[in-house]
Amino acid sequence: MINKKIASLLCSFLVLLLSFSISSLALAEPINHRLVSVDGNATEILLRLGLGKQIVAADITSQALLPEQVENLGYHRTLSAEGLLQLHPDLVIGSNHMGPEPTISALKKANIPILQLHSPTSLKQLEINIVKLASRVNADSSAQKLIKQIDKRQKSLLKKLPEKKPSMVFLLDIGERGLSQAGTDTTGDSLIQLLGGKNISQFSGYKSISVEALLAVNPDIILVGSRSDSLDSAKKLVERQPLLQHSKAGKNNNIVSVNAATLIAGLSLGALAEAERLADRLY
Numbered sequence: 001m002i003n004k005k006i007a008s009l010l011c012s013f014l015v016l017l018l019s020f021s022i023s024s025l026a027l028a029e030p031i032n033h034r035l036v037s038v039d040g041n042a043t044e045i046l047l048r049l050g051l052g053k054q055i056v057a058a059d060i061t062s063q064a065l066l067p068e069q070v071e072n073l074g075y076h077r078t079l080s081a082e083g084l085l086q087l088h089p090d091l092v093i094g095s096n097h098m099g100p101e102p103t104i105s106a107l108k109k110a111n112i113p114i115l116q117l118h119s120p121t122s123l124k125q126l127e128i129n130i131v132k133l134a135s136r137v138n139a140d141s142s143a144q145k146l147i148k149q150i151d152k153r154q155k156s157l158l159k160k161l162p163e164k165k166p167s168m169v170f171l172l173d174i175g176e177r178g179l180s181q182a183g184t185d186t187t188g189d190s191l192i193q194l195l196g197g198k199n200i201s202q203f204s205g206y207k208s209i210s211v212e213a214l215l216a217v218n219p220d221i222i223l224v225g226s227r228s229d230s231l232d233s234a235k236k237l238v239e240r241q242p243l244l245q246h247s248k249a250g251k252n253n254n255i256v257s258v259n260a261a262t263l264i265a266g267l268s269l270g271a272l273a274e275a276e277r278l279a280d281r282l283y
Contacts, residue, residue: 035137036087037062038076038094041265042117045130046093048146048269049139057087059094061264081106091136095119095265119266121190123154126267153272160279161196166220168197172206172260173226173233181209187263187271188223194267194275195282197221211241221282222249225260233257256281 035054037043043062046055055062057071059079071087073079076094081103084092091113098104098116107114115136120126127147134143170188172180182188183203192199200219201207214222222244226233234257238244249255256278262270 034088034090036073036084036089036092038073038079038092038098039117039119039265040065040270041095041120041126041129041268042093042133044265044269045133045146046137049130049134049137049142051137051139056089057084061261064261065270079103085110085112089113091115093117093133093136119187121185121187121267123150123194123267123272126150126269126272150269150272153276157194157272157276157279158196160283162283165196165198166282167200167217168192168195168221168223169200169209169214169217169219170223170225170258171209171214171237173224173237179209179211179214179237180206181214182206187266188225190267191223191258191263191271191275191278194272195221195278211243215243215247218248220248220252220254222247222255223258223278224255225258225263231257231259233260254282 033054034056035046035051036057037046037055038059040059040061043055043058043065046052047065052067055066055070057073058066059073059076061076063069063072073083076098078100079098084103084107089112092107093115094117096116096118104114115133117129117132118125120129127150130143130146134140170182170186170192172182172188174180181201182199183201183205184199185204186206189199189201200217222234224234224237234255238250238255244250244255247255258278259274262268262274
């Protein structure tokens with residue numbers, strides 16, 4: 001009788017232990033079945049973490065990054081709550097700029113998990129974003145490998161930089177609307193810092209600038225980006241504004257094109273690659 005009771009208790013204990021183990025595994029299961037990314041930076045990270053196939057929808061800036069076409073959710077600031085809810089996502093990943101607020105509120109009300117990352121202005125912030133995102137999708141091991149690669153690339157980039165900081169300006173060429181120069185708190189400024197330069201524009205955000213004003217400050221290097229990902233923006237600008245050939249940057253062949261598409265979502269992995277390309281070109 002006693003042996004039967006012990007056997008019964010032991011059996012119950014094993015069933016309980018098995019149930020607990022199954023529950024624990026379910027809780028530990030990565031949230032990566034149906035991912036929605038509405039930030040190009042986050043999309044790049046997900047791809048590098050090996051989770052590209054789990055992305056079921058993305059914003060317009062992410063589409064060109066993806067190996068296969070997914071549902072286009074449009075601009076990350078004007079997201080549709082209905083469109084997102086219909087996707088039944090396990091996790092929606094975006095930046096602190098995603099919106100509008102009613103859409104964010106609707107997702108939270110529907111208990112849809114959301115991860116909002118700060119748009120990075122430094123490689124350190126980019127690495128923090130990688131860790132945060134990897135933690136939510138159980139990809140910590142892949143994240144550590146990626147961070148080691150970034151650190152290695154940053155050290156290699158630093159070795160190429162000149163001892164004396166060259167003066168630089170980052171311009172967005174917006175065609176008939178003229179030129180817009182990047183001040184502090186912009187990704188253009190972050191790119192200049194990565195390249196070891198000194199930004200001549202010491203104001204916040206972007207401001208328009210004339211060619212005459214640009215010639216007056218006469219920076220060592222002029223970086224030119226455009227709305228497209230074309231790398232002939234510098235050539236087109238000089239063709240329209242031949243006076244730039246007489247600037248210090250023009251005389252030293254240091255008016256160079258930047259793939260501005262890599263800077264849309266902050267200092268991204270693509271922006272780091274662009275900085276490496278520019279360093280090889282300039283130094």
